[in-house]
Amino acid sequence: MKTGKTRKKRNILEAANVIRSKNSGPFELTLDIMFKDRHYYDLFRKERVITPAKVARMYGIAKEDVLKVIYFEPSLAVKMTIRRRIPSGAPGDSDIYGAQQHAPLLNITF
């Protein structure tokens, strides 16, 4: 193993055991990542692996459409809330519950 700088990037699945998306009301989509243990939670938090700018980039949306990124220690989780592309159930919506919008998060490396 080399020093930290040249260390091979690892995939999020090594650090997390729950990655999911769901509506929070009809206008918001909320994304959760729950870490396997405190070590990963602290690491992600300290190294700012997930920022509003990064969430915007992953989803190809404007930075204003990322409402917040919040770390929640009791469940070793980080929560990201973004704007839904269409309000839930309106014509053209593709995912009423917002339950299948999490896949881009599976590409996170750290």
Place this chain on the structure above:
Amino acid sequence: MPKTRPATLPEFRILSTTAILGYGFPETSFRRGLKKRPHLIAADAGSTDPGPHYLGSGHSFTSREAVKRELRLMIKAGVENRIPVVVGTAGGSGARPHVEWCAEIVREIAREEKLHFRVGFAYADVDKKTVLEAIARHRIQPFPFGPELTAKTVKETGDIVAQMGVEPFIKLLDRKVDVVIAGRSYDPAVFAALPISLGYDPGLAIHMGKVLECAAIAATPGSGSDCAFGTLKADSFILEALSPDRKFTPKSAAAHTLYEKSDPVHLPGPGGAIDLSGCSFTDIGRGRVEVRGSRFVPTEKYWIKLEGTRLAGYRAVSIAGVRDPIMIKGIDAILKAVQERVRTIRGKDAANGRMIFHVYGKNAVMEEIEPVKETKSHELGILMEAIGRTQEEADSILSLTRSTLLHYGYPGRIATAGNLAFPFSPSDVAMGKVFEFSIYHLMQIDDPAMFKTEVVRL
């Protein structure tokens, strides 16, 4: 270990039957819960999750048969053992038609089981005049990403409901009813109202209600179709599952406050918010978790959440597969050209109605925010969604688009007999009315018990 509780507040026990009335629960779990001598049997019966259709149409998204089975068990046990039974957001969306749907089921159960009891109804409907006045008085607030509320929108909206807090429940329970059937309610209110009226801490009571409203979803393994049990004390509450294959863990209980919320620490509701920043979750053995430190912080003004939907048109859909690799390669340009051609054929009618293609195998789930741009599937599923001002208009847009796409001569085409594999005949389905959320706003009110209530003896 828990501290000795003050003698003035003995523990208050709640049996939560299921995450949404109609989602089901095993009778064995329910009986196990009853053996623990609950002071309250309660269930939340609704959600806006299934989308705007149900509030708009007045229909329930749960099955009548399932709701009746569950209510029969709950009401029989409640009336026979003198335990109040409380149900919130009756009928799934909690407007008057939904409450009446549920009330009819309750009447049938009383008749069939020869039970006599007092039912309290609380209606969540808010009349348009009240909302219009609130707009004029600047007492309406939108949610993030939601639009401002206008008088025009209020006029276009059907039934408007508000999520009631604990106050209407307390009002009914004070009148010694055996069963409460309420319209749209803040989910935790069905669990928290009675203990709050008895003097228990509202922060703990609402937080416990927040977990119990999803029944065993917050246990591990989680389930929305199994019961959960909560014990509220003076300065903590305890959660436990009621089937031997599940348990609550500090992580599962804590994780639940993330679910469907944009902020896990600050959870707003009618009249205030619960603040979980000082919360602790402790494993106390035998699959039980004890929670401490949840605080209720009242807001200066009392705000409630309004919900309403309006008609967005009528829908017709058709599903077809594509297996031709040349067509798959050119799919975006082909669909665009077909849209264009249909628009030309419809002439001045093209200003009305629209056609939306959902291309499964490409980006139908995430649409324009799908980061994977290169399609590698060897087959695609095309869901054609037509929206019109009438069903006839939607049907006609769909029919025209479907036939145009079927025979469209795209560049490089070698399969000249037809472009689509239809699984069904008929290929087109009329879906009826399409609703959209038009009101999802906060409204400031003066009297939290403003909701209409009535007590009926069965």
